[in-house]
Amino acid sequence: MENILDYFKRNKMIVLVGLVVIALGTGYYLTQRHQTATVKNDLKTETKVSAAKKEDKVAKAPKSKVVVVDIQGAVKTPGVYRLQAGAIVQDALKMAGGLIPNADVKQLNQAKKLTDQMQIYVPVVGEKSAGSSASGSNGSGGDKKVVNINTATVDDFKNVSGVGPKKAEKIIAFREKNGEFKQLHDLTKVSGIGEKSLDSLKDQLTV
Known part of the structure; x- marks a missing residue:
């Protein structure tokens, strides 16, 4: 025991330095541990917030029309x-x-x-299409069909003088892209149909 006390007396500085180093090391270890725990808690919090936001977006997603x-x-x-x-x-x-x-x-x-x-x-076979109806007569005295441009198919347009298959497809494509025609004059918005063309077609068409 006396030998130990003598050693401490002779080496006070060494012992003190050792104790300081141990204290600093312990403090550093505890600080790092605390910081690590804080980071983990922050990550958990961010994960929960992110998950909550995703659930909120799903809940607010518009229902299919x-x-x-x-x-x-x-x-x-x-x-x-x-x-x-x-x-x-x-x-x-x-x-x-x-x-x-x-x-x-x-x-x-x-x-x-x-x-x-x-x-x-x-319609049933032999029945007139909902897109056309009998109206008036042509120059030869036969029936003339008036075609509804909002419901007519390519086949319906075959009954319209001056509208070939390609022009009929353009009319239908325009209608499907932009919605139903409000008036006959809207046909002039279709590529290939101008005012003169419309004048020759208007007696055969309706909306």
């Missing part, structure tokens, strides 16, 4: 149906149970995009 259409005529189950926005006439016909055997599919544009509150009428 629907369109309501009225399907009548040569289908198995006529009625009013709700479909997802972006659906086409073919999808609506499936909802109505499909076509009956004598339905005239040639008068339908099954690829047409549906719009809200749209009515789809499916």
